[in-house]
Amino acid sequence: MPDDEAERLSALRALLILDTPPEERFDRIVQFAATEFDVPMAMISLVDRDRQWFKSRVGFEGICETPRDVSFCAHAVHSRELLLVPDALRDVRFHDNPIVVGNPGVRFYAGAPLMLKKGAVVGTLCVLDTRERRFDAIDRSILESLRLLVVDELERQT
16 A cells, blocks of 8 residues: 555545445536447546445446455556556456456556545546547546546535
């Protein structure tokens, strides 16, 4: 774990959002991301100590969390930069990940860290696909803009 993990977890818990019901304000952003990028999966993932919990999701129906140790988003949270994985089968970090080699068969991942104004990164807005993909500068800009909307909504309630 990174040195700032305790502070990051404290900021996440201060949002009082973990394990709360779905909210239209987040669902709209995730649905737009899935449509805009033409992907079968998109989510707002909040990275807790041992899990990633999905505040909103498309394509992961019935699954509200996964263990942190299989989380692509945990890597993005600690890099603090957009994480792009064009083909997970060719990436040494993820090639044997259960969500890559098993169901749902993730091949592509793009995750934008949800960095709060005070600097803590609490999760990601991410899009995933079952086929390898490219992500150009325009795609990055759109995902970044959507990420900012999510952060605004997260901080609005605190």
